[in-house]
Amino acid sequence: MAPKKNSAKRPQPSTPKPSAPARIVKVQSSDGHILQADVRALLLSSTLAATIKGYDDENKPLEKLEVNNVVGFTLKLVLEWCEKHKEDDPAIAQAEKDKKNIFIPSWDRHFLTKLPMGNLFDLITAAYHLDITGLINYGCKTVANSAKGKSTEEMRELFGIPEPWEQPSTSTATWDD
């Protein structure tokens, strides 16, 4: 069977090469949880990459990275996604940034759609804080996909919005209100 179009674009994560052993660092969430991650996975975040580069430039030992605006549960999800994509070429995610049509690989689709909507929003927000382009693209596309074909009521339920929108009586716009 011919390989899928997307698989050619986005290399599948592979096991670390023996010549380049994984460099593991500790990452601390805003609520004090300490997790471990490969530096290559953390480099997908432009924010963390800049911090790591700062340590490297000054030859300071990097023992622990503090992520002050992401809670432990969400940070774990972020690190899981980054670990899966640590072998990816960052240029691919950048190229997808402004595309009107992107394809979500099956692993990412499964990973993102199994999350409750609230967790998905937290993950997208964390992706923005940490500037992880690929995760932003796939997360937002997943939210858009989940909204497709839904009525206002269904969206309200899906996104957990309790208050109904009240029509302004003065407005003349019809289908928009």
Added chain:
Amino acid sequence: MDLKACLEHLPEPAKRNVLMWCPYSSVIALGKTCTAWREFIHIPNQNLPIKRIMVKFGENCSRLQVGSSFASGKNQNSNLLSVQYQLVGGGCAVIYENSLSRGQKKLESEDYQDLFKEDLKILRKLLGNSILEYFEVDCETFQCSMQRRNLKNQFESFLKTITDIWAYSIFMLYRRMRVNLKARLRRAILNKKTPMEIEKILSRWEFHENLKFYRKTLEKWEKSLRNGGSDTSEDGENLEDEDGTEEMDFSCETVENQGIVASEAEDSLRGLLELRKK
């Protein structure tokens, strides 16, 4: 977890990202869910994926169709929202439908033309800087109607509304068509094609019929080019330079330009409409 807070507190670029991938009917539905999303959607220049707009005029009614495209998996799908505004008694009825649902709303003491105009304005605002690929004005009923004169007046009022709202977009499309026509003519003349051959070549171009009225203004330029003259525009325009200069100010905000833009766009539309009347 407070889901409402999560939704409302998504970073603005994330919200824009989500909207970019939603079909138009989903955007409208999302805008109705809560005040925060509604306000966000109404920020100008959201660049929503609206691809085509079709307007149809009839007796005491008009129809607006909005087409958007969105990606689903590997496929590119389209979504069509149709809204009909109809005169009913002292008010009007608005019937809206897409592939999933259909609804009707009766509005007492409302003018259906005003509602149509308001919705067009909203649409223009939501389209932002996106490029509209297709704009069609269908006046088939207008041609067949017994009340032609009344409808003509009505139609002219609509035409003014459309050009007032869409002038810039139509003008850009019209300008590109003119640039294209000149390029085709130039290529044909420089390749020593006879006038008959040129006509044959141009007749295969789908937009040529719509630009015949403009072509008349190019007669001197064509003649000069045939006689080996320079390629400067005899009609006082240098379209190639305009088209390549993105920063050129054709903004509708300039009062002086607005008249020109609207007038040219109207001419362009009139050309299209005259063609349909034949």
